[in-house]
Structure formats: C-alpha cells, structure tokens
Amino acid sequence: SVAAVRGAGGEDGDPEGGGARPRVVYRMPGAEAAVDEAFDAVVCATQPQAARALVKGGCRELYEGLDGFEYEESVVIVHHDARLMPRHVDDWAPMNVLLSSGDRAMFTMWCSEASERWRDDGVADKRASLFQTWNPFLHLEGSGERVAGLDVPPLDGEEKRIVFERPVFSLATLGALDKLRAAQGKNGIFLAGAYARRAIPLQESGVVSAMAVCEALGVKVPWAGETLDRAALLDKYRRRESPEEAWLRRALLAGSAACLGASCYLLYRQRR
Numbered sequence: 001s002v003a004a005v006r007g008a009g010g011e012d013g014d015p016e017g018g019g020a021r022p023r024v025v026y027r028m029p030g031a032e033a034a035v036d037e038a039f040d041a042v043v044c045a046t047q048p049q050a051a052r053a054l055v056k057g058g059c060r061e062l063y064e065g066l067d068g069f070e071y072e073e074s075v076v077i078v079h080h081d082a083r084l085m086p087r088h089v090d091d092w093a094p095m096n097v098l099l100s101s102g103d104r105a106m107f108t109m110w111c112s113e114a115s116e117r118w119r120d121d122g123v124a125d126k127r128a129s130l131f132q133t134w135n136p137f138l139h140l141e142g143s144g145e146r147v148a149g150l151d152v153p154p155l156d157g158e159e160k161r162i163v164f165e166r167p168v169f170s171l172a173t174l175g176a177l178d179k180l181r182a183a184q185g186k187n188g189i190f191l192a193g194a195y196a197r198r199a200i201p202l203q204e205s206g207v208v209s210a211m212a213v214c215e216a217l218g219v220k221v222p223w224a225g226e227t228l229d230r231a232a233l234l235d236k237y238r239r240r241e242s243p244e245e246a247w248l249r250r251a252l253l254a255g256s257a258a259c260l261g262a263s264c265y266l267l268y269r270q271r272r
Contacts, residue, residue: 003027003034005042007058007187022058022188041185043213045192045206048167061183062191068176069195071165075149076134080157082127084108084136089126100137104148108133128157167195174198185216 006023021038028035042058044051052066085092085108094114098106112129136155137148147153150163167173177198184190190213194206211221 004056005044005054005058005189007055007189039188041188041190041217043190043192043210045210047165047193048195049165051191051193055189059183059187059189061179061186062189065176065179065183066191068172068179069167070170070172072168073149074135074164074166075152076132076162076164077136077152077155077158078111078130078132078160079155080128080130080159081155082129082131083138084131084133084155085110085127092126100146100148104135104137106133106135106137167201169201184213190216 003025006025021040022042023036023038024042025034025036027033044054046054048066048069049071052063055062055066084098084106086096086098092110092113094110096108096110098108100106109132110129111132112126135149136152137146138152139146140153177196180191180196192206192210192213194201194203194209196209197205197212199205199208211224214221
C-alpha cells in the first residue's frame with residue numbers, strides 16, 4: 001500500500017526538500033517496514049479522494065485542486081431478481097432506467113441481453129436472467145415500504161454487492177479541473193482518472209486522461225492515431241427495427257416536423 005508521495009524538490013518545490021526526483025513511501029504486502037523510493041515520475045491513477053491523501057505533502061496545487069470534488073455513495077448489485085426490472089417483460093431493454101416517486105433513479109442492465117458473453121440460452125424464464133443494478137430501490141411486498149441502497153434486503157440470486165464513492169460533477173468541479181490541468185506534472189506528479197477530464201466520468205475518460213499523461217512523459221500510445229468506425233460499431237450492436245417500428249419512427253418524425261412548422265407559421269402571423 002502507498003502511504004505518501006513526495007514531490008521532486010520537496011513539498012511545493014522546495015529545492016532543499018525531497019531531492020531531484022519524486023519519492024513514494026509504500027509497504028509491500030506482508031512486509032513490516034515501509035520503503036522510501038525515488039522515481040522519475042509518479043502517476044496517481046486513483047479516485048480523487050485517494051489521490052488527495054497521497055499528494056498532500058507532494059504538491060500543494062494538486063492537493064488544493066483535488067479539494068474541489070464532492071462525492072456520492074453508490075451501491076451496485078449483481079443478481080437474478082426481476083423485481084428491479086420493469087414490471088412487464090415486454091418493456092424490458094438491455095438498459096433500463098426506473099424512477100421512484102422521489103428524485104431517485106435506478107439503472108439496471110439486463111446482462112444476458114446486453115452482451116453475448118453473459119448470454120445464457122439455457123435459461124427458459126427471462127426473469128431468472130443475470131442483472132446488474134446501480135442505486136437499487138425496492139417496494140417491499142406487503143407493507144409497500146420503499147427501501148433503497150444498502151437498505152435493500154438480499155435479492156433473489158444475489159451474487160455480489162459493492163459500495164463505492166464516485167465524484168459528483170458541479171460548477172465547482174470545473175474550477176477544480178482547471179487547477180489540476182495547470183498543476184499536472186508539477187514536482188514530477190501526474191494524475192490520471194475518469195474525473196480528471198471535462199467529460200462524462202466513464203472508463204473512456206480515464207483512458208484518455210492516461211493517454212494525456214503518457215504524452216506529457218514522452219511516451220507514444222500505439223493506437224492514438226487509429227480512427228474508430230462509429231457507424232459500423234453502432235450497426236453491430238443496434239437492435240434491428242421491425243417494419244412497424246420503422247414506419248412509426250418515420251411517422252413521428254414527420255408529425256414533429258409538421259407541428260414545428262405550424263408553430264413557427266402561427267408565431268410569424270401573430271407578430272405581423
């Protein structure tokens with residue numbers, strides 16, 4: 001485990017502090033004594049709250065920038081309980097969002113349909129499929145009481161329950177990201193993670209932030225110049241429309257265009 005990261009030249013660049021290279025204090029599994037070792041550069045690829053604790057004595061600017069994030073607790077459950085899916089099977093989709101009477105949203109992925117590697121053709125009953133749910137809530141049978149998060153009782157066929165914290169993006173976060181970008185690499189310390197970019201904090205953002213660190217360190221990413229055929233990718237995973245669905249989609253688009261045109265015409269007549 002890593003205990004601390006010290007910047008090159010000591011905290012805040014003190015030339016008489018930590019030497020010419022950044023140092024890491026860590027302890028190997030099973031070892032009693034900690035190791036203090038120098039590196040050419042240190043990359044903190046952790047959540048921002050963990051990175052902040054590590055760089056406290058290594059770079060003041062990074063430490064202060066990481067203070068601009070807020071966090072929320074998330075619960076993820078892997079299970080076989082169809083109660084967390086839409087009530088009617090005909091309404092099921094690979095990705096499902098359910099809203100409660102309050103402001104809580106629950107997201108459930110129908111894993112058996114979302115990916116070929118999770119598909120189980122031997123399951124006759126769709127309600128026994130594999131699901132993964134974020135921010136679960138459930139109305140208990142009998143009492144009708146709504147429980148959420150960690151208060152959700154064990155689900156049918158529950159395989160794993162994980163609790164983690166993730167950063168919440170806000171206006172304050174944008175200012176924090178500007179500070180981090182300006183301090184990136186100072187004292188030999190770099191940050192990488194989904195939170196470290198002005199984008200939706202997904203795995204792809206984490207990869208892009210790591211590529212930026214590689215570029216700053218003079219390391220060429222082999223696939224950086226490749227282009228992605230997005231149309232082919234979407235065509236591969238897009239559910240095929242039935243003729244009825246295609247007709248309905250075109251009818252809705254035509255109707256929307258007609259309504260918009262009529263509204264613009266009426267507004268024009270009123271202003272004359």
